[in-house]
Amino acid sequence: MTTMEAMEATTTEVTEKLSKLEMQDVMATALAGITPRDPENHPLRLFERAKKEGRILFVQGPMVRYSKLPFRSLMRDYAVDLCYTPMILAKEFVRSNFARNSDFTTSSSIPFRQGVFPVIPADTPLIVQFGASNALDFARAAEMVAPYCDGVNLNCGCPQSWAISEGVGCALMRKPELVAEMVREAKKRTGNGFSVSVKMRIHADLEETKRWVQIVEAAGPDYITVHGRTRNMRSSEPVKLDGVKLVKETASCPVVENGDVFSLEDVDRIVKETGVDGVMAARGLLTNPALFAGFKKTPWGAVERFIAYNMQQPIPFRLAQHHIIEMMENLIPKKDRSAIYEAAGTMVEMLDYLDERFVIKRPGEDGFGEAVEVQWQRGWRGVNERVETTAEETEKSEL
Structure with a gap:
């Protein structure tokens, strides 16, 4: 082993020891006074209930800067079953208390002033989405937020160049084996009662999409969300529902469609053409938060x-x-x-x-x-x- 390799190994060992101590401190703080997760809010239970009611699951998608606590609270007033945080970078989240405080706020992590605003609902069911490039960061981040939410989601669909250069988002669409490892490690750290899922895009070659889904699903994600566009497609281009349908036919877990959801008519069309178990809206909910409640425009x-x-x-x-x-x-x-x-x-x-x-x-x-x-x-x-x-x-x- 060279001197440089020895120094790097020592640095890694010290970092991991510090991270373990920090994790213990974070978890002790997290568990103090926090109500245990309600198993009825696990996403798989939500899918089951929606199916019994003869409908699909309505999901509010992650939006950078915008899917924060006040907006998520509003979503729960208008028929949304499951809410997402904005994407959070796992690397910074696990290493910085400042990043944790600025990136993630939920009603179970803050002392609300009782009786002042009686309309505020509990921030649950809630999924925290992370952008990560390795299994350790993703698993540690999942473990940190587990007391405050109902699951974590791995972003494999962000198409922005900065994300890809960091090895997150769409960069993972070329690395299904790594994604599978990340899912397994997160599940190992958080336990079987905690939801771990992935959000993906499709490939230009749908056979590659099929292979990606097969490899990743073998790791046991609770559900898969698929944005029916490739990395290079613009949002003005219609989603490729044939790609979404392929993911649904390939996976045995529930599948949620994301993209071009602006009305209940869009929902009906997408479900009819793909057979998905849920639909996720983002831009559509920004302009009409009551979309899933059947309103044509914001009430x-x-x-x-x-x-x-x-x-x-x-x-x-x-x-x-x-x-x-x-x-x-x-x-x-x-x-x-x-x-x-x-x-x-x-x-x-x-x-x-x-x-x-x-x-x-x-x-x-x-x-x-x-x-x-x-x-x-x-x-x-x-x-x-x-x-x-x-x-x-x-x-x-x-x-």
Whole structure:
């Protein structure tokens, strides 16, 4: 062994010892006061229940920056069965307390102020998605979050060049043996009662996709989510449902389709053509969080609910603002949405701006979270457009 090899071996040994000590500390903290996972929220139980109800599973997909706690809370109000966190890089997560605190927040990991916002649901069932390039990082990350969630998911589908250069995301679509090792190691560390799954894309050569699924499924993932596009396909190109169907026919575990889910009509078409056990939406839920509940556009109550959830566990202002503007895509004209963006630089400024123009109810007010149509304040019909009110209308409004 060379001097350099000896130094590297020593460094690895020290790192692993430190990681073990840190893991013990993290797990001790995690288990203090945390309610044990409810086995009824295991994804396989969710698939079983959905099947008994004669339907498929509705899943909110992982979205970088956007599928954080306030948005996940909103999802649970509108027929979503299973929620995902944004993708978290396992390498940083297992090595940095700062990364853990900034990347992952759930209602079981924070002390909620009881009685202030009674509408907040438990953040479960929940899947934490990781981007990882090796089995050790993925398994350690899974072990760390296990007390707080119902499963972990390995991202094998992120097509961005930075991810591939780091050996995560779509880079793993060329390494099915490594993915199988990662699944096995995560299951070994977390135990049989904890869900481990993978999210994949298809290959240009579907025979390669079939082989990938066969190798990975042999490691025992609880379910597979497939995005029906190749790495190089744009989101504007329709998903290849023949590839999704092949994955469903190849795998014996449940399969969830991801891609081009914007309405219940899309859901019906996808299920009919592929036979999948669930569908996952991401972009569709950003513009219409109530998609799976059968709404054609965002109900106004969803805007009210998101604002309330975000007041309880706030995310950065520009992210919250983006959520609200996205929800209004089919509710108000583009010029009005642009005006909302330009009018405010803080959450307080934006709420003042919205309250002047819209009726936005808060928790505890009669009808909170129930309105379907946009609720304009009297005298407004656009964010920059006032309307004249008659004396009779003014008198009625004051009664």
